[in-house]
Amino acid sequence: MSTMLRLGRADHGRPMTLDEFLAGDYEEGYRYELINGKLDVAPAANFPEIAVQHWLYGRVNPYAQANPGVVKFVTMISRVFVPDRPDITAPEPDLAAYREFPTELPLRDIRWEDISPFLVAEVLSADDPNKALVRNAELYFLVPSIKEYWVLDTRQDTDRPRLIVHRRHGKRWRVYEFEGGSTYTTRLLPGFTLTLDVRT
Numbered sequence: 001m002s003t004m005l006r007l008g009r010a011d012h013g014r015p016m017t018l019d020e021f022l023a024g025d026y027e028e029g030y031r032y033e034l035i036n037g038k039l040d041v042a043p044a045a046n047f048p049e050i051a052v053q054h055w056l057y058g059r060v061n062p063y064a065q066a067n068p069g070v071v072k073f074v075t076m077i078s079r080v081f082v083p084d085r086p087d088i089t090a091p092e093p094d095l096a097a098y099r100e101f102p103t104e105l106p107l108r109d110i111r112w113e114d115i116s117p118f119l120v121a122e123v124l125s126a127d128d129p130n131k132a133l134v135r136n137a138e139l140y141f142l143v144p145s146i147k148e149y150w151v152l153d154t155r156q157d158t159d160r161p162r163l164i165v166h167r168r169h170g171k172r173w174r175v176y177e178f179e180g181g182s183t184y185t186t187r188l189l190p191g192f193t194l195t196l197d198v199r200t
Helices: 018-023 047-066 129-141
Strands: 030-035 038-043 073-075 095-098 119-123 148-153 162-169 172-178
Touching (some): 018 030, 047 119, 129 148, 129 172
Parallel strands (some): 119 148
Antiparallel strands (some): 030 038, 073 095, 095 119
16 A cells, blocks of 8 residues: 655656656645656746736637637646657646547546647646746647647736747747737637637
8 A cells, every 4th residue: 555645845856757747635725737757846826827827728728618629628627648759758737628529438547648738728837937938848749640839928017917828830839929909819719719818
């Protein structure tokens, strides 16, 4: 019988198996991910970042419900397994949208390891901007199903965040930036418009 690990900030960088990670007892106030077989510990998001996460979900999820042929499932809690890595790597985006989703299966039979999104998004943390802009940009590119990766940058204006779009193009991302208050459309989501103003 395995012992449940009590984990916190001091365990950042600790080597772990997936089973240990899933069975851990985690100190509140931090965000935990398994990256390259090691525990990644970061401060939990502050309220402004969480508000932007909810705002984005509130824009994408109604579109998904109205367009199930384009998006079958949207969630603010997910785990994206990066394939072909020597050690388990599973970043957890702030939003993930799935086009291929086993809706025919009982919910108990669906595992994060078996599904993969086509769109992911992160709200950039001012405490560690490289996590979203560098680390996750590299990791999400290694997931072939992901066609776009969005980063919402609230550092200058939380109410009108900038949007940095990573769009798959051959063997690299093409990066596009949209200022707060502007609008963004994408062929991935026909008929969808995102106005970069949290107050609207």
